[in-house]
């Protein structure tokens with residue numbers, strides 16, 4: 357909800373295109389402040405890597421300060437393949453939370469060739485597992501134990517997921533080294549996702565961290581409400597030039613890799629259109645600096661501290677701030693069949709500088725937009 361603005365009227369550039377001017381005029385002016393404020397239902401993060409051990413303790417406060425719940429990815433070493441492991445991992449996340457935090461981790465299972473339908477029943481019964489994650493074996497960080505042949509090995513499990521109304525979250529890239537890395541998402545849609553939804557139209561599927569206009573079109577073409585997508589800040593604000601800007605930029609490297617500008621624009625249009633099928637999933641994926649800045653750097657961008665600022669900037673630049681709250685706070689829980697949050701967060705239009713890095717006893721983590729000045733500052737209320 358847009359709560360106050362102010363004075364935008366004369367001194368700041370209008371955050372809305374002229375077609376929305378009426379809305380701006382209705383905003384209240386507060387003589388004491390030059391800042392614009394948005395108040396949103398507290399967002400959830402529907403795709404998050406929290407890791408474990410020291411790294412978990414280091415990063416969870418950032419997510420917990422802006423998000424109420426998060427779908428926690430299971431690609432640990434070893435991966436979270438059972439309900440028992442998910443329950444234990446959940447406990448360690450809760451232990452690592454700052455005092456008084458209300459953050460709720462929503463757990464996931466890592467699908468393998470040998471996951472049993474029985475495990476899906478257990479997962480549903482546990483009340484703490486909310487989805488199952490498909491990593492094609494070798495597609496991304498810690499995916500070696502992933503699925504080698506979805507239709508050959510996992511059909512009974514997928515059928516049980518339909519029974520249990522358990523969503524399948526998908527890292528949507530083929531792993532065939534003969535397929536160009538920039539085409540892997542499109543080829544996955546054509547060869548895996550389309551056949552999957554034809555075979556099991558009732559299966560709930562979230563295409564995670566979409567990067568192409570092909571993925572946008574695929575999600576938009578699925579009309580029965582069972583397919584949705586998460587979108588990261590990096591795929592909304594960066595294109596593949598960022599990887600090579602003035603030299604090789606390891607902190608802009610994630611998977612699926614950034615794509616060309618036309619794809620970025622298609623994703624921005626999709627999320628700012630107001631469609632209910634797209635929702636916030638940061639894919640915040642911390643790696644220690646030394647694992648990013650080395651001869652074979654890990655894929656993953658640590659964006660938890662900046663994600664909300666960046667999403668807000670994208671909606672502001674598209675003249676779609678009125679659609680932001682559905683993307684950050686409504687579409688996700690509605691798709692998962694969970695209640696929307698009650699508490700709120702405030703975003704103030706005020707500049708703040710992103711730290712160059714976060715230092716911990718075990719090493720540094722470099723966040724997305726390190727050292728840059730961002731325009732929107734989130735604050736719990």
Ligand SMILES: NC(=O)N[C@@H](CC(=O)O)C(=O)O
Pocket residue numbers: 405431496497498527609610611612639641642655656657
């Ligand atoms: N996105 C990434 O580049 N990396 C993620 C894995 C993933 O989400 O694919 C990670 O765990 O580091």
Ligand SMILES: [Zn+2]
Pocket residue numbers: 496527564565611612
């Ligand atoms: Zn992934």
Ligand SMILES: [Zn+2]
Pocket residue numbers: 403404405429639640641
């Ligand atoms: Zn991820």
